[in-house]
Amino acid sequence: MDTFTKSSTVAFEALEREGGMSRRDALKVMGLTGGAAMMMGAPTPAEAGPSSEKKVKLLIVGGGAGGIMALARLKRALPNADITIITPNEIHIYQPGQVFMAAGLYTHDDVIRPNKEFISDDVNWIKDEVASFDPDNNKVVTRAGKEVGYDYMVVATGIVYHYDWIEGLTEADIGTNGISSVYLSDLEKGTTKGGEVTWKWFNELKAAAASGKKPTVIYTQPATPIKCGGAPQKILYLSADHLKKEGLGANYIFATNGGKLFGIPSIAKSLEETQKQYDTITNKFKHNLIAMDVKNKVATFEETYQIKGEYDADLDEYEMITKKRQVEMKYDFIHVVPPMSPPKAVVDSKLGWQKGSAKGWLEVDMHTLQHRRYPNVFGMGDVLGIPKGKTGGSARHHGPVVTENLVSVIEGKKPTAKFDGYTVCPLKVDYGHIIMAEFNYDGLAPTIPFLDPAKPRWFWWAFDLYMLKPMYWYLMMRGLM
Ligand SMILES: Cc1cc2nc3c(=O)[nH]c(=O)nc-3n(C[C@H](O)[C@H](O)[C@H](O)COP(=O)(O)OP(=O)(O)OC[C@H]3O[C@@H](n4cnc5c(N)ncnc54)[C@H](O)[C@@H]3O)c2cc1C
Known part of the structure; x- marks a missing residue:
């Protein structure tokens, strides 16, 4: 352990001792550690990524965490694109906050916002669901029977529950x-x-x-x-x-x-x-x-x-x-x-894996997130049939990869950006401590490398409870991190 790492570790341990750090101090520390802690694995900001001036028809299916993050980034990367999003939900739920609701620390109002805050007027928003995908003909059909064509599509339909x-x-x-x-x-x-x-x-x-x-x-x-x-x-x-x-x-x-x-x-x-x-x-x-x-x-x-x-x-x-x-x-x-499982429309389509343990989940390359059989289709979020990453944190890391690779494909180049499997699991082990399990395809991948990721920490509890939600609404949903 070098001197910086050692002294940083000692400082964190000291700050973490219960009662030894006020909420205000915590926020200061988070400010100081902003470059690392706040970015949580820091995918490239959209501004730094490539863009294309081409006029293309882009369709995003699903307006939850992944779909909205994709929309924010792709709007900037494709200034001349004609963008349509198909998603029925006028309300956006910050789903990780439901655990804090269960613990009596958040209420319903803390975890919802109108989706129109994230979908600007120049985007064609169809408030419906895709009932069927027809990737051979580059079109989808909604529940109401509307046919929507596309040049490129991002599928971010999430997961469905089967009680x-x-x-x-x-x-x-x-x-x-x-x-x-x-x-x-x-x-x-x-x-x-x-x-x-x-x-x-x-x-x-x-x-x-x-x-x-x-x-x-x-x-x-x-x-x-x-x-x-x-x-x-x-x-x-x-x-x-x-x-x-x-x-x-x-x-x-x-x-x-x-x-x-x-x-x-x-x-x-x-x-x-x-x-x-x-x-x-x-x-x-x-x-x-x-x-x-x-x-x-x-x-x-x-x-x-x-x-x-x-x-x-x-x-x-x-x-x-x-x-x-x-x-x-x-x-x-x-x-x-x-x-x-994935939504029925995906399971029933040609877009899902046709066999194997991932049958029905979106068949994308686990690194490029490009569909393995339909190169004009990409995927974001929980619907992906890849080995890791059914978390909002993963979707945040999908964003820059999908943006860069989609721009490459539009420009006739090979997609080269790679998703590393980043997954984050803030394990709340009591009221006041979290084990921040961050990992990727290769194993543990802690954002702050000098903090032992297996140790329950008050710091991560404070970060999750007070910081992540505003970061979700103001940065992630706007494709700024
Ligand atoms: C209780 C709980 C705790 C969680 N805790 C954490 C956590 O601590 N950290 C973390 O990173 N993640 C956490 N998550 C996971 C995180 O919320 C999801 O991974 C994330 O929301 C995935 O984004 P998504 O866009 O794939 O799906 P979603 O955000 O679920 O959005 C899917 C969207 O697609 C729409 N849709 C569905 N079918 C169709 C269709 N056919 N046509 C058009 N639209 C469609 C839906 O209406 C929805 O708007 C938690 C989730 C839950 C439920």
């Missing part, structure tokens, strides 16, 4: 009978029911724990890819801390289809330590929620496990046979994370 894939559960059950789900929102209508009911659920859980009998609380994580893979554990730790602050506890069960707490060993180890600070947390790995008896509060999981098969003398090992069985668990409270 109904869990037998016996409907969306209407969320917020009743001890069931919660922070994810639940209607992107088209701009509702954030998940954040609202989960805060209520935190308090119902506390009241139940205070009544003397320890409640059993299950937190699930499904078998499909999900956006913000850390959110299931964020809810676990924040709700456990909500009880702990009152000297209360519960039997917490984290039932995940995954095989470990986190894919990166140092982060997984730190999460194991986190779990020790709460009343009993039992991890049930390889458990996928498949059915619920909502009335009787029983959850059924499909457990995947392995047994020893025949011994192979040549290899000197046993063949391992994968088996599945159903496991029922009774609960008092349950936080459900729904299975997720």
Whole structure:
């Protein structure tokens, strides 16, 4: 460790000691560290990127985090383009804020803004959804039956939830009978029911724990890819801390289809330590929620496990046979994370992977984000069928790559900008600390290299709670970072 790194680390550690840093001081530190911390992996600003004067017809599908970031950057990069965006949502939700809503720290009004703030009048905004894509003929058809053609298209339709894939559960059950789900929102209508009911659920859980009998609380994580893979554990730790602050506890069960707490060993180890600070947390790995008896509060999981098969003398090992069985668990409270998929219009189109584990997700090159079979199509955000990055932070890093590569293609050049897989997972381990897990295709990729990314930090908590939201509205949505 060089002298600068060492002294910076010592300074951060000192500043971080609880109570040793006021909110005002935190903001000062964030100002001082602006170049690094605020940029969070710092993709190239749009102004510095290439541009094209060509008159092209550009279509952006989806007006959430990715679509709006793409729009802001491409408007600057293509000053003569005729730009259309198709997205139904008049309200834009800052979705990461739903976790702070669940923790009682934000309200609905904190996480919404009108989408018209980000879509200027010179952009043709069709307030509808694409019902079908026809990439062979460079056109789409909306739900209302309108045909829209394009020269180039950016697909940023995000992800859809499937509560109904869990037998016996409907969306209407969320917020009743001890069931919660922070994810639940209607992107088209701009509702954030998940954040609202989960805060209520935190308090119902506390009241139940205070009544003397320890409640059993299950937190699930499904078998499909999900956006913000850390959110299931964020809810676990924040709700456990909500009880702990009152000297209360519960039997917490984290039932995940995954095989470990986190894919990166140092982060997984730190999460194991986190779990020790709460009343009993039992991890049930390889458990996928498949059915619920909502009335009787029983959850059924499909457990995947392995047994020893025949011994192979040549290899000197046993063949391992994968088996599945159903496991029922009774609960008092349950936080459900729904299975997720790309929107139907993408799944049904020729744009998705046609086979393999990413079937249905947008088939783009994992580095250039250009469609592998339709070179005039690019993708942004959660809909991408690539190995990493279903986070808003990833979408922010997609922005400059898509802009640069799309300009190259328009100018008849090869796309050379590369997405490195950047993904950010601010794991809230209690009210006051975050493990800022940042990684890419190669492994850990911390924005501030001298801070151990596996360590829970008050600094990151303050940054996430106070800074990220204004940065999202004023910088990211305007393609300025
Ligand atoms: C609870 C929660 C916590 C999160 N926490 C974090 C976090 O801490 N950090 C982080 O970086 N990320 C976090 N995320 C993830 C982040 O919000 C998403 O990764 C990000 O919003 C993805 O952007 P997107 O544009 O791909 O999708 P979205 O922002 O979901 O937008 C998709 C848009 O496409 C529109 N659309 C859908 N289908 C069609 C269609 N057929 N035609 C036209 N339009 C369509 C939708 O109406 C929507 O406007 C969190 C998400 C949730 C839900």
